[in-house]
Amino acid sequence: MINTKPNSSAEEEPLMISEKMGGHRCCTKQKVKRGLWSPEEDEKLVTYITAHGLGSWSSVPKFAGLQRCGKSCRLRWINYLRPDLKRGTFTSEEEQIIIDVHRIVGNKWAQIAKHLPGRTDNEVKNFWNSCIKKKLMSQGLDPNTHNLIPSHQRASKKVACNVSPNHQQPNSVFTLNSQFTDVSTFEMKTPIITVPETDQPPLLQNPNLVWNQSFTDFSSFPHVSSVESTPNISSSSSSSVNLSGFGVLNHENCVWGANTLESFEAPGLEGEQYTLTQPQQEKDKVSEMVTNKVIHQPMDTSFDGSSFDLGFVDSSLMSDIMYDELSSMDDFAWN
DNA sequence: AAATTTCCCAACCGCAGCTTC
DNA sequence: GGAAGCTGCGGTTGGGAAATT
Numbered sequence: 001m002i003n004t005k006p007n008s009s010a011e012e013e014p015l016m017i018s019e020k021m022g023g024h025r026c027c028t029k030q031k032v033k034r035g036l037w038s039p040e041e042d043e044k045l046v047t048y049i050t051a052h053g054l055g056s057w058s059s060v061p062k063f064a065g066l067q068r069c070g071k072s073c074r075l076r077w078i079n080y081l082r083p084d085l086k087r088g089t090f091t092s093e094e095e096q097i098i099i100d101v102h103r104i105v106g107n108k109w110a111q112i113a114k115h116l117p118g119r120t121d122n123e124v125k126n127f128w129n130s131c132i133k134k135k136l137m138s139q140g141l142d143p144n145t146h147n148l149i150p151s152h153q154r155a156s157k158k159v160a161c162n163v164s165p166n167h168q169q170p171n172s173v174f175t176l177n178s179q180f181t182d183v184s185t186f187e188m189k190t191p192i193i194t195v196p197e198t199d200q201p202p203l204l205q206n207p208n209l210v211w212n213q214s215f216t217d218f219s220s221f222p223h224v225s226s227v228e229s230t231p232n233i234s235s236s237s238s239s240s241v242n243l244s245g246f247g248v249l250n251h252e253n254c255v256w257g258a259n260t261l262e263s264f265e266a267p268g269l270e271g272e273q274y275t276l277t278q279p280q281q282e283k284d285k286v287s288e289m290v291t292n293k294v295i296h297q298p299m300d301t302s303f304d305g306s307s308f309d310l311g312f313v314d315s316s317l318m319s320d321i322m323y324d325e326l327s328s329m330d331d332f333a334w335n
Numbered sequence: 336a337a338a339t340t341t342c343c344c345a346a347c348c349g350c351a352g353c354t355t356c
Numbered sequence: 357g358g359a360a361g362c363t364g365c366g367g368t369t370g371g372g373a374a375a376t377t
Contacts, residue, residue, distance in 0.1 A: 035346075036346075058362065070362085070363095072347080074363075074364090108366085110364075122346085122366095125366075126344050
């Protein structure tokens with residue numbers, strides 16, 4: 001593996017730092033080189049780790065014959081030299097996963113990267129900052145909250161993203177599966193779930209919403225101890241899914257109930273409401289579901305505004321204030 | 336063609352959490 | 357218990373490439 005960028009400065013006159021010059025605490029005992037890595041350094045590091053495996057990073061530079069600090073070696077390995085890294089542009093599927101997970105966890109790049117095999121947190125972070133962020137803003141969405149931005153606050157700039165062209169598709173937050181993704185990571189305080197009893201969930205009647213049959217396996221969800229039917233809802237005529245406070249989905253009009261907002265708050269906007277007390281293993285389980293696309297499906301690219309219920313937008317994604325500011329349909333000019 | 340601006344991304348910095356002694 | 361060291365993470369920066377003027 002060689003550096004993709006020319007590294008003249010590193011090769012010609014390496015920048016050396018010492019204790020007086022500052023730098024990492026782990027680097028203060030000896031002079032270390034900084035800046036871009038040369039192919040020779042990469043080779044040394046790869047050779048050493050291949051032979052000895054991963055161990056104490058602080059001792060790697062010494063034994064590998066590198067004038068770098070252990071931290072720098074670790075970063076180089078993780079972000080660039082690791083054999084299992086996937087290089088190249090992000091696919092639209094990866095992009096959608098990033099958006100979905102980011103909506104749940106916020107700027108937890110390492111956590112997001114776990115859903116993308118072969119991608120590093122640094123890569124995800126860079127991709128987000130250079131591409132997705134702008135793309136969301138161009139769609140009128142706040143990249144921090146994933147909520148709609150009032151039209152007068154939006155940037156109208158067009159954004160070209162570096163995504164594999166064959167998989168290019170609109171990336172809207174309005175994927176039903178995305179809502180379920182949200183559900184999975186938030187603490188479910190009201191474990192009441194009503195499962196459609198029909199073989200095919202009624203959601204499928206709406207072409208804009210995607211239902212994955214696997215989702216009916218609620219045993220995978222945390223805090224869901226049982227599946228129970230709700231007496232006041234007929235499974236044959238108006239089946240609904242109540243995902244623990246994340247709204248009742250009525251198949252006839254696909255409207256999420258008003259209680260959606262109570263439980264769903266974008267972490268960037270109302271960080272305190274995002275429950276972090278959930279056991280990690282439960283999060284990981286759910287995270288795995290996202291990665292395996294058990295609950296993640298590509299959205300239907302043929303978005304039809306006429307069949308989209310604004311109540312869904314209101315309850316799940318928009319604050320009351322924002323809703324007040326939306327006075328016309330031009331605020332829903334998606335793509 | 337040259338100058339300037341913008342974009343992209345590798346690498347750095349500093350902090351927090353964990354482990355060891 | 358706490359100091360020191362290590363690791364992981366997120367924010368930021370710097371410089372080269374690409375795009376624009």
